[in-house]
Amino acid sequence: MNRWLPAPWLSAGLFVLWLLLNQSVSLGQLLLGAVVALVVPVLMAPLRQRAGPLRHPGLLLRLILHVGLDVVTAALGVGLGMLSAGRRPPRGRFVVVPLELRNAHALASLAMITTVVAGTVWSELAPDRSAVLLHVFDLDDDHEASFIAHFKQRYERPLLEIFE
Structure with missing residues (x-):
């Protein structure tokens, strides 16, 4: 799951942002938004820092x-x-x-x-x-x-x- 969806919140945000920017929920925009939401986090995963320690x-x-x-x-x-x-x-x-x-x-x-x-x-x-x-x-x-x-x-x- 982590390999295909390394940042689920980022993917969800990208998907929603894609739909908002295109102002459409047509099938084509839904598919394009899903592709962007799945591919971008996978490609950018090597650039992301690991989560920092959170105390208190x-x-x-x-x-x-x-x-x-x-x-x-x-x-x-x-x-x-x-x-x-x-x-x-x-x-x-x-x-x-x-x-x-x-x-x-x-x-x-x-x-x-x-x-x-x-x-x-x-x-x-x-x-x-x-x-x-x-x-x-x-x-x-x-x-x-x-x-x-x-x-x-x-x-x-x-x-x-x-x-x-």
Whole structure:
């Protein structure tokens, strides 16, 4: 089963996506969607990484809830910052955050978290994975250390416990 269907969820997603993109459920589209859903995961299997270790699922759930809350509050903060930009323009700046994470899955998760939280952009990862360069929408010089401490405590620490 794994040889012919190495990623069943990916196959299901590809099949549904095929039908949605073609906006048709004709017999031909169903067959083409099934072929794509079966062939693409088999061809791409050598490129996929093995699943990462997942420890502390309760901590993972709490991290997801924290990120959801941060997405909403950061979006509101960026929105208010844009509305008040005429009176006080945002002070965007680059911040280097030292990292303890080395696991590829944990780093990918951290990159996704950084991307979805409004006001932060993952700009560069050091070649030795020891630091990440982030762009922050609005940050005073005085608050850089507190931002780094918050970022590490809120996102990196839970990911360390979950993946490493």
